[in-house]
Amino acid sequence: MPETQTACYAWAFIPNHAHFLFRGGIAGISTLMRRLFTGYAVYFNRMHKRHGQLFQNRYKSMIYQEDIYFRELVRYIHLNPMRAKIVSGIKELNRYPYSGHSVIMGKQKHEWQDIETKEIYSKGQRKVQVEARDMLCYWAVRELGISCTDLAKHLEISQPEVGYAVNRGEKIAKEHNYHLL
16 A cells, blocks of 8 residues: 555455455554544445444454465465355355455456565575465465466466476475365
């Protein structure tokens, strides 16, 4: 969000709550949340011809610094509509307009959502970067049905590299008991 220099990595609206994953900017999270909640309350009240307070409780804020928690939070937040049974499966989630998942899958575009994850898209060979790319390739190809050719174009790597990454990602997933929910 340009005004506050805050990055939004994940978000999902559920009928009774919402989840967001932000990296704080110069204005701080409290300023961002105040602007977000006030703006939404004004919009909602205007659309429904009502007035008054919209939100019951203050937001909860937690700090995460580990890369593994970051990736898990993005996944947890974006898959929340499936767990809440708002959508029936991953194909419906790909089209669900109230979650950042559809942006990551290229079905929608929001300038304010940051989908560039350095570990996956960078050409580096650090272990964390390679493993992140391998897991992405494995889940994208085997679990989501994305073709190796399409994924290779998106990641700007060769099709055989995607194939090798899928196999390495599968080994990592089995070794660590990772599952795509």
